[in-house]
Amino acid sequence: MVICDDYERKIVAPFYLTSAHSRISHAIALCLLFLLPSTSTAQVAFLPKLKIVFEDERALVELTPYDLDNLPQQSIETHSPYYKGSIEFSGPVLADLLNSVAGGDIEDNTKVSLYALNNYFVHTTMGELKEADALLATRKEGDRLSIRERGPYWVILPLSEREELDSEHYHKLMVWQLNKIKLGGQHARD
Helix, strand or coil: CHHHHHHHHHHHHHHCCCCHHHHHHHHHHHHHHHHHHHCHHHHHHHCCCEEEEECCCCCEEEECHHHHHCCCCEEEEEEECCEEEEEEEEECEHHHHHHHHHCCCCCCCCEEEEEECCCCEEEEEHHHHHHCCCEEECEECCEECCCCCCCCCEEECCCCCCHHHCCHHHHCCCCCCEEEEEECCCCCCC
16 A cells, blocks of 8 residues: 555646646646647658768758758659559659759769668669659648658659659659668668
8 A cells, every 4th residue: 555655645646736727727738738739830840851961971961841842842743653543742853952952963973872761772873863853742732741641751753754764663762751862972871
């Protein structure tokens, strides 16, 4: 019984409030706390940032969904082996984003590694991403991509417009839940 008394005194007792006013204030605060995560602004705050690093890790850029929203946007309506039907995706052109971060045009033979939250990664070149018209999608049908919907960042290719891209080779470039891009250097997993 001492354990029970000790438990009630140390754990339960601090949560009992003395006045009705205090209990009401506490209840309102808890309700507001639970409502916060359901707002779109709060959801964006919890989305992972996209990290862009250079080969020697000398520079790191972290971009939020808001940062990407401020860049010029394009849309692609396409099908994919990963979902049914044709869906519209929007976001910045991946090559334009990388050139902007690098401060100039990146050479086509520059190595680019794309890393996902689930530890999937693929190696490619800047030229291949340009040639494939890769889009860094942040929205699907106008709504922000969530992690559950393979977001918040998903490399999308225009498979419907360009049949030659609808192959296993290009499908592997369509990295969802993208969280890091490495430019140049060896492709060792970091």
